[in-house]
Amino acid sequence: MGKDSVQVGLLGLGTVGTGVMQILQMNGKQISSRAGIDIVVKKILVRDKQKFRAVKVDPSLLTTEAAEILEDPEIDVVIELIGGLDVRWYVEEALKRGKFIITANKDLMATAGAALLRLARDNGRNIYYEASVGGGIPLIRPLKHSLGANKIVRIVGIINGTTNYILTRMDLAHLEFAEALREAQAKGFAEQDPSNDLEGRDAAYKLCILANLAFNSNLHCDSVYVEGISNLQQRDIIYARELGFTIKLLAIGEELPEGLALRVHPALVPLTHPLAGVLFENNALYVEGNAIGEVMFYGPGAGAMPTGSSVVADLIEVVRNINHQVENGIMEISFQDKNVVPPYELASAFYLRMQAKDQPGVFAGLANAFSEEMVSLDMIIQKRSSEGKAEIVLVTHAAKEKKFNAALAKIHKFAGIMAINSVYRVIPK
């Protein structure tokens, strides 16, 4: 094309936008050299031109008019860093006008990803969204390319930093949930209204994006089964560790013969599993492929610079392709409709904590209830009772959830069982 630069428009100059500009300033020479051509940020859409910003930007680049970017034919790449669903129109408009899209927008890709990717293809363009999941960790690109020789069997992620920080502090510093949450808020790892993170909805959206890519599917993100961590007690984390586990909020996607199973829930993870070592606000994705076996990608799941690093990696790829006149659109997308397997049809081992009366026959009753449903027991802790009450902790071998639930329903009715305190799934090593 004989260009001497590729021009870029930025929508938004918040946390991630600031990170992107800082990286372009800090590593610009290397970035242009890798892209093969200079990258020029021509315009940046902001709400308030006067606002103080943590990065130095030539004020003449700032605009409050989206049209100045969307309608500029010299701009080839639009980087959308505003977030939320309202920007969908901007993205559609940019694609229709032949621009490539880079986005860090999890909500948009989770709810409208398939439709937008189709629109991109129909316009001979593409959408790059590495930064929408896992912050700085390369996840989308490895799933697309490095693991391309594999049929992906299962993905298991720790993809919410807020909950992982809380769980790590509950485990290592023996904090109660409320204390750990307050600390996370004070350190900026949890928002003032943290419910999206705590209830697992943030992780469910990210899982949906990853699973649709890994399994080449077209699943609606509401079909992810979700349980959060706000009822988790430190006591269960202590028991888990005694049994050789830690507790993590996991996002699990599996392709089974009957269909896809996508779920987010707290689970016991063996201490020897690599996901057990993912601490504090870090994220990781564990992937099982039919050729590679098991690999894990670990790193910072959020933050201006890490997420900016993913945005700029996408930018280098787009610009290199534009510069080398590579066919840069989506070659094929064939997101297939696949069946969803409900959680009760899945098999898991289960952790169960309950209060029982310290009297003869209670344990026999428990054992019979499990035995009748063909659920076998793997580990049992019962410590010396006090005041006529005993606390019993069990871990079962793997069983279908509906079988385990049937046993649990029976146990609930026993006079000797005073309370069923906690039930968590256990992932196998």
Added chain:
Amino acid sequence: MGKDSVQVGLLGLGTVGTGVMQILQMNGKQISSRAGIDIVVKKILVRDKQKFRAVKVDPSLLTTEAAEILEDPEIDVVIELIGGLDVRWYVEEALKRGKFIITANKDLMATAGAALLRLARDNGRNIYYEASVGGGIPLIRPLKHSLGANKIVRIVGIINGTTNYILTRMDLAHLEFAEALREAQAKGFAEQDPSNDLEGRDAAYKLCILANLAFNSNLHCDSVYVEGISNLQQRDIIYARELGFTIKLLAIGEELPEGLALRVHPALVPLTHPLAGVLFENNALYVEGNAIGEVMFYGPGAGAMPTGSSVVADLIEVVRNINHQVENGIMEISFQDKNVVPPYELASAFYLRMQAKDQPGVFAGLANAFSEEMVSLDMIIQKRSSEGKAEIVLVTHAAKEKKFNAALAKIHKFAGIMAINSVYRVIPK
């Protein structure tokens, strides 16, 4: 080009070659769909056509004549899976005849990588070598692409499965080195002559390949400083754990203002560091970039199917580029000559175990020796002495190696010090 397939020649049908053929048979439809065109293995160079093989291959594909592959103009891609340095001529010949190279050959890429990459560029072709380091783990592609926005500051790898298996068993099962080695040999994780692995030379070659890519350098692989693990005693692993560490054979590459520092040696790793959770025969690479912070890639560092998965990922990339007529040669290579910083100029914290006479003044002497060299102490263990001997274990704060060594030389001369048993570096969290 109007092709309806891309034809491939395979040099070698050993462990990895068998894995590649199995993956192509198992996932062939998906692989061709990702590449956008059918991939056909046209010829396979073997030594013995009659040999029994673990994979079914049409006997008419086998040949004992390299020329049938190298001189076939229909073959666009040559996959070199013989290994060793004798195949260099095949690779050069294939490049000169305009073929793309995919290789799993660590020795070749470590000793002749820069020259071969230059030859590839001069012929408008490229060499893909993801499988030469880290088996199935995506390392080369992330360093090239996903982290392209970063200046890489440091890489720290566990990139030898044999030694990691031995160290894991010494740590978790309290085996002595010799027992753990025998077990590794029985399980096929160590060769009958394991010295290349145990002495760190295998890891040094892999580090050299990764570092030259990460730091855009042109280092001779003999400039890697190497210490192995064959003198490591279980006693030190037990002390390390008591202090909150495990011991790993690490491959460390750093870019410092004075130049590059590349070294392979056993080191104490904090138990909260993600590398501490890399167990058994698994490998991992921890990367620090100036934008992303810290990321880690974890997985199987060897094996037919994992390594085959990396080879086929490279194959998909080459074939897709051929099919879409993408400029597929190396855009720029500018491996720069960089200064090498010798280990004694580097700073580390140190672990030190010694036997001392149980008499007054010994510890004061130690403390003074360190103090005179400005090395400060972080942790000390001295347990009850027996038979007039005390075992002292120290961990220092970070100090330049030459300062630490100067203190050590003084300590050696003390009458009260009977033996200095072990000295290991400690990596910071």
